[in-house]
Amino acid sequence: MLRHIQRWCVQALRAGLRTLQSTEEHGGSLKVGYTFKNRVVVDEHCVVEDSGDVIEKLKKGFITFKQGDYNQKRELYARLAEGQRPKIMMITCADSRVCPTKLHGLEAGEAFIVRNVANMVPPCEGSGEHHGTKAAVQFAVTILEVEYIVVMGHSSCGGVMALMSQKSESIDFVGNWVRIGLPAKEKTLLVMQGKSLLDQCRYCEKEVVNVSLANLLTPQKFLASRLFPAHFAGCFFSSSMRFNP
Numbered sequence: 001m002l003r004h005i006q007r008w009c010v011q012a013l014r015a016g017l018r019t020l021q022s023t024e025e026h027g028g029s030l031k032v033g034y035t036f037k038n039r040v041v042v043d044e045h046c047v048v049e050d051s052g053d054v055i056e057k058l059k060k061g062f063i064t065f066k067q068g069d070y071n072q073k074r075e076l077y078a079r080l081a082e083g084q085r086p087k088i089m090m091i092t093c094a095d096s097r098v099c100p101t102k103l104h105g106l107e108a109g110e111a112f113i114v115r116n117v118a119n120m121v122p123p124c125e126g127s128g129e130h131h132g133t134k135a136a137v138q139f140a141v142t143i144l145e146v147e148y149i150v151v152m153g154h155s156s157c158g159g160v161m162a163l164m165s166q167k168s169e170s171i172d173f174v175g176n177w178v179r180i181g182l183p184a185k186e187k188t189l190l191v192m193q194g195k196s197l198l199d200q201c202r203y204c205e206k207e208v209v210n211v212s213l214a215n216l217l218t219p220q221k222f223l224a225s226r227l228f229p230a231h232f233a234g235c236f237f238s239s240s241m242r243f244n245p
């Protein structure tokens with residue numbers, strides 16, 4: 001399989017960056033009718049054909065990074081090339097407006113970051129669903145040995161809106177995922193009874209952070225070999241730029 005992928009990558013590179021059709025030669029597993037477009041290795045040396053504005057923006061951003069930040073901090077990046085030792089794990093929403101490194105002035109290598117819909121941490125028990133975030137927590141604690149875990153919520157969260165407005169029978173991916181926050185929804189409906197959906201969401205956005213922290217603090221079997229990190233924190237980013245610890 002690996003060889004097949006390597007061979008395919010070489011073929012793709014040889015083909016230049018022209019649009020690749022989904023054929024048996026290029027991947028094989030895709031159904032007829034799908035098309036690869038703009039398959040690009042983002043590098044200042046690559047030639048992009050018919051890339052469109054988005055890929056051009058990514059390319060220019062990477063060039064700016066290499067010529068600026070990377071050149072100014074070569075020692076840091078050389079050290080990071082050998083391995084990472086971040087002290088902080090952050091769990092934040094995937095929302096494009098909530099960029100933890102920008103918001104907190106974090107340097108490359110400083111924080112191990114997981115972003116998902118509505119910054120949720122699933123409870124430890126369960127059938128084995130939602131492995132992604134749990135795997136990241138396990139990796140951060142047992143391998144990276146982070147000292148702090150910070151959960152950051154934010155205002156106008158689409159995931160929380162989905163949680164607050166969904167019907168209980170909702171079985172789509174988002175609906176299934178945000179159900180992790182049901183304890184936050186239940187508390188919100190109790191405390192914010194009679195308030196508008198928007199007001200309830202504002203409240204629930206903070207309660208979801210509490211639920212994630214509570215789920216982090218429940219006994220985690222995979223952490224038995226190591227003391228759980230001593231420091232947990234929740235914070236909330238408001239689009240009005242207020243910081244609420």
Ligand SMILES: [Zn+2]
Nearest residue numbers: 093095157158
């Ligand atoms: Zn969100």
